[in-house]
Amino acid sequence: MSKSNSARKRWLISQAELEIWLDGLAQARTLIAPRQVSGIMLYRPVAKSNEIAWHGQTPRSAHAGRPVLSVKEIFFPPTERLFTIQKTGQEIRLEETFPDWETVVFGVRPCDARGVKLLDALFLDTNPVDSFYARRRGNTTLIGLACQELGPTCFCTSVGGAPDNAHDMDIMLYETDGSYLAEAVTEKGRFLIPVCEWKETTASPQQSTYSGQFPVPEKGKWPEHFNDEYWLKISERCLSCRACAYVCPTCRCFAVRDEMLAPGQFERIRCWDACAGENYRRVAGGHQPRAEKGERLRNRFFCKFFYYPEQYGLGAASACTGCGRCIEVCPAGVDITEVLMDLEKQA
Amino acid sequence: MNENPMLPYLGKLVEVRDLAADIKLFRVEMLNDGGEAFRTFQPGQFAFVSAFGLGEAPFGIANASGRGSAVDFAVARIGSVTTGLHELGEGDIVGVRGPLGNWFPMKKFKGKNLIVLGGGIGGAPLRPVIQHVLDHRSDYGTLTILWAARHPSLLVFTDEYAEWRAAPDTDLHLTVDSPDEKWDHNVGLITQLLEKMSPSPENTVTITCGPPIMIHFVTKMLQEKMGFAPKNNYVTLEARMHCGMGKCGRCNLGEKLVCVDGPVFNMEEVGGLLETFL
DSSP states (O other), X not given: OOOOGGGSOEEEEEHHHHHHHHHHXXXXXXXXXXXXXXXXXXXXXXSSGGGSOSSOOBTTBSSSSOOSSOTHHHHSOSEEEEEEEEEETTEEEEEXXXXXXXXXXXXXXXXXXXXXXXXXHHHTSSSSOOHHHHHHHHTEEEEEEOOSSOOTTOOGGGGTOOTTOOTTOSEEEEEETTEEEEEEOXXXXXXXXXTTTSEEEOOOOOOOOOOOOSXXXXXXXXXXXXXXXXXXXXXXXXXXXXXXXXXXXXXXOEEEEEEEEETTEEEEEEEEOOTTSTTTTOOTTSOOTTOSHHHHHHHHHXXXXXXXXXXXXXXXXXXOOOOOHHHHHOTTOOOHHHHHHHHHHHO | OOSSTTSOEEEEEEEEEEEETTEEEEEEEEOTTHHHHTSSOOTTOEEEEEETTTEEEEEEBOSOTBSBSOEEEEEEOOSHHHHXXXXXXXXXXXXXXXXXXXXXXXXXXXXXXXXXXXXXXXXXXXXXXXXXXXXXXXXXXXXXEEEEESSGGGXXXXXXXXXXXXXXXXXXXXXXXXXXXXXXXXXXXXXXXXXXXXXXXXXXXXXXXXXXXXXXXXXXXXXXXXXXXXXXXXXXXXXXXXXXXXXXXXXXXXXXXXXXXXXXXXXXXXXXXXXXXX
């Protein structure tokens, strides 16, 4: 458990001190940070702090400081090997490799850290534990960076988050006039802080003044909207392209299949999948229980606000972090905030 | 269990035989730790079977625990994994992950009359129910089996009908949609056969598996024409799940996951869900 806000230790550090520290972390561990890759910002390994996209303005991302994909991919990669298969005549040999390297992620935004917490409910807290996710999660320290402002599609404050929410981080950094206030949120985070070198402070971070933007329908209200015509109407725009799920910090559906590596050698992989896909729910005889686009789009929204919270014990919380990425990438203008506001109006 | 629950146990095919047109029975003798994992399982549970190099798919376990040490699967050749399995023969190695899911509450059924309704390959997960009842015959009331297929060549477990018919208080009724010249049983849909038999709901539970449309109309008829309470109509549902452990998200029926909340449901539970399986 993280300590309460007031009990947390804090240090005031300069940009130079931060960079020296990150360079040191990158030597002993894999340091992953926002980085420019082919014109977009992604969380990628960096060898030195000067590779980090500090404020990352990019033409392809409407949000100044938030990578195009969430940190989800660090714990639950788009494609992951589950084991390899060696076939020699009738003999079969299966071999596993687990991710065992220590990783530090820098520049995590509060919405993304919240996304990881939501995935924990499924992969860690519900049996059986997912061994791949669990190893990555256990070996990774999250260093957060509070958002200075909300981006044009951000709505974290409407779904229980805040641009400066340190709750799901190990270490949180707040920018203050060219320097940083560093806060140890967990023991794991504190372990990485060079306490002898940094100057401890009693200063508190300035609290974000952003408040809730719009009311989101409560979990209990969702079932009554299940048969609304609305889903068919809104889905007329949807292309079933599944980009929304790809960028979502909490979409976690996957498919499992075998791929050939060489003659007689295969790997079993899992890769991201999404419920908007046409064949996603099709069964062996060809029956397709979610044949309509509207039924599939409805499933996505119900999963975020009703199914997932029900299935994995989130209480009143939703499985949406308000990062706004799905709004940014949708080529057809399906806007989750519009959907939430429309539902609230109908209630 | 393995640290990695996605890692299958290995099993050796000790018998592969044709059950029906494009449907084969695979009898697997589990190797190493798999023997312990599959020492007991319950009627209605399922497992993933791997055709290594092609992938894995979920199948209802087709035999009752306690009839030898092997695990049976009835596989219709439909897609790439099932085609790969059909190419395997005795002595070949497959992967098996399970047993998974819930099961038919056979203990709760004790003393009750059972009606088992199977359509096509949907008969496979019902065979363990039939075998379990035959193996504990005095625990249950009458056993009535309604067994259907589109065509006589698609009826499964034909070589076991004599055993089923010979058991005390056990009836087997066959029907096909389109008969061939040798067919001398009922012709028509399973609902037509059911309507003709018009069973009493008294002290009786039904267990149905088949195509979704069949499950829908069978249970509707049982409730609307014969007066069964939905909670006494048990079904086992299908979904193209990829993990079987509540992770991959692919098999949700509204807020329930077929893999961990099912695959066995009674129709009262199904009726309470937001989404329909149809």
